Amino acid sequence: MRLTLRTMLAYLDDVLSPQDATALGDKIKQSEYATKLSRHIRSSIRESKVGAPALSGKGTIDANAVAEYLDSALPSDQIEGYETLCLPPSEELERTANEHMAETAACHQILTLVLGQSAECSNQLKHRIYRLDPHATGRAGHPGASEADSTSAPAANGNPQAATQTAVERTEAAEDQRVAPAESRSSQEVPEYLLRNPQKIRLLPLAAMLLLGFLLTFAALRALGPFGPQHPLLGTLLSGDASSEQIASDTVSPQDPSPSSDTANEPEPSKTVGADPASEPTGTNPGGVEDQAPEQPAGTTGENPDTSSADGAPQVLDGTVPAPVSDTSIPQPAEPADSDKPIVVPSLPKENPVEPAATSEGTLEPTDPKEPSEVPATDEPAPTDPVPPPATVAVDVGRFISGDQILVREQPETDAWHRVKQLTTLKSGDRLQVLPGFRPQIVLASGVQMTFVGASQLALTSTGDDAIPGLQMAYGRLLASTNGMAGPKLQLKTANAQGTLMFSEADTVIALETRRFLSPGSDPLADAGDDVTQIIVTGGKLLWLSDGAEAKPVEVKAGQVLVVVGEGPAKMLALAAPPAWTAVENDLDSTDRYAAPELESFVGPDRPLSLTLMEQLDHRQRDVRSLVARCLSYLDIHEPIVAQLNDNDQRRYWFASIDVLRDAIMRSPASATKLQEAFEKKRGDVAPELFRLCWGYSQEQLEQGAAAELVAFLESDAMDVRVLTLATLKAITGRTELYSPEREPKQEKSEIQNWKKNLEKGAIQYVVPPAALPYQDPAEGP
DSSP states (O other): OOOOHHHHHHHHTTOSOHHHHHHHHHHHHHOHHHHHHHHHHHHHHHOTTOOOOOTTOOGGGOTTHHHHHHTTOSOHHHHHHHHHHHSOOGGGTTTOOOHHHHHHHHHHHHHHHHHTSOOOOOHHHHHHHHHSOHHHHHHHTSHHHHHHHHHHHHHHHSOHHHHHHHHHHHHHHHHHHHHHHHHTSOGGGSOHHHHSOHHHHHHHHHHHHHHHHHHHHHHHHHHHOOSSTTOTTTHHHHHHHHHHHHHHHHSOOTTSOOOOHHHHTSOBSSOOTTOOTTTSOOOBOTTSOBOSOTTSOTTOOTTOTTSOOTTOOOOOOTTOSOOOSOSSOOOBOOOOTTOOSOOOOOOOOTTSOOOOOOOOGGGSOTTOOSOGGGSOSSSSOOOSSOOOOOOOOOOEEEEEOOSSSOEEEEETTTTEEEEOOTTOEEETTOEEEEOTTOOOEEEETTSEEEEEOSSEEEEEEEETTTTEEEEEEEEEEEEEEESSOSOOEEEEEOSSOEEEEEEOSTTOEEEEEEEEEOOTTOOTTTOOOEEEEEEEEEESEEEEEESSTTOOOEEEETTEEEEEETTSOOEEEEOSSOOGGGSGGGSSOTTTTTHHHHHHTTOOSSSOHHHHHHHGGGOSSHHHHHHHHHHHHTTTOOHHHHHHTTOGGGGGGHHHHHHHHHHHHHHOHHHHHHHHHHHHHHOTTTHHHHHHHHHOOOHHHIIIIIHHHHHHHTTOSOHHHHHHHHHHHHHHHSOOTTOOTTSOGGGOHHHHHHHHHHHHTTOOSOSSOOOSOOSBOGGGOO
């Protein structure tokens, strides 16, 4: 087999027979140019910044030329010109990527994947096809064809009858050919399970599930205690039923010997809250009916004080009457007989804590702020559990307005994150999380509109007499502007800065970023690092008033940035150009431009976010799987992204995943600890090396032997070690030397040798060392 560009592409995409692949592989190894070209083709496909040929090209640069070339349909006189256009000179193989070569190789790879796999067919479609009548299917497809023939024939020869007869004959002939094999197949060949009614099949499992749920609920309730008024959960309901029955039995009826209705409606003359049980009778029923044993003192019935009276009236235990509220008694009007308000509550046994006796509102002093149920029942000390303080009333702060973006809010009851619906009102105290690859927007009540860029975590607040909306940022980035008016305010609180932002002009636009900075090589578990807050003004003017008695307003103009590092004072620095993330056209990373909308369609507001993301780790699209793992990492679930470093299918997204791992290192010691635990869980044998590579290396550490250690890691047997090593070397030197970590080290000998030469020359050092402040102080500038 000849070695051509077309055969090399077939070899790289593994579509040749084993004999041809072996022979062609030997020819590639024998040719230095062919070896470099194969590596160049692989790197061109992985290069995300390479462009695409123009759509309006002519000749060999026509957009259809690549299709004709791959299909062996390109004229022979144009093949040489097209291959010359794709094949770069030998001296350029190591430097640039050829867009024509990249498109040809990528199209060949895509065609290989598409043509090598069968089309996906859902089970629902299969069941529908199996249920179709073969005879009806054979006839259903023909009227359209006959109609097309009958309409096209008159236009051809001007004879409608002849054209119609010809179309009918063609239809009958085609129908005979299609129906004949269908008629030979008996309907009994259809599987029996496809003939059943799926709705009837699901009734039995549903009934079984309901029965099982009922039994489990019954067993759980019975395990808490016997069913009755003493049950921890059902006691209140059972007590309410008993109270209703008691009220019904005590209600005045025509058959009962009771006083007249006028007497029943009169107020009780001597009922006093907290009266002495020995001197105050309690035999009067709520409806005005006297007790059957009026001569007995209150709190007793016969000889046993723990039992109820014969008519079922509740008893007041000894020592359970509330202390007097005042020296004078307040008359209590009787409740109407048809009132829904409970009048009496049965008392609990002595072995349980004594509940205070229920009274009506008329039995309290007007100045007593407590409700009747809160009046202490005895002179004993109050329960050990303190009464919780009144909850802070949440106020409306803003509204979420982005329907196609994901914003999640933490549920305090379950500590789970749920998606926020569009136009949902956000309140003070809401804790929000923005996922990587998304840009949700929030409009505050003050008129400030915020657009969050990528992964961010924040909480909304509202403090001060003027109820100015506030923002408490843990980490992340945002763009803020006004709705065309000057003067809106926003209270800001970060880890090291707190104050008020006032948008002085109607066109003021700011970019805010807060993060934790760790110098390369610092231990994230021991080094606290420095918190960095940057307020960049890209348009208009901004006033910053830091909290404090002696603070003075600071005016920040367009092209300036206010920076606070650690506990130091705020500094005004020059801004040569706004950061790339503030540009509208760079709203999403190229790796997430198509994955984000796909992921957005799966995330709903009714299920916890982590559960939905875990289910999508097996998504058919590689970019979606990568984005899902990175989103989970910002929820401190790092196991999926650690596993993807060992997945060759995810090699295009390795560097993006490593950036997320390093964000977890810098985010907080708690996140760094969880990342270390994830490495130990998934990669116990090489976990220390992987975790150490995520720290990075300082220039001093590189000179003390870390550079040699990194070069040695390129020959590691663990793929994820090689991946993290290459990412670290690229962050230091800006080069990769065309090293492919997914390949075995023995296949990358020349690339590893190049790194060893760089080590000998002392070239493994930072081109631009990372710094907390990428801007320049005007006072210190040239």
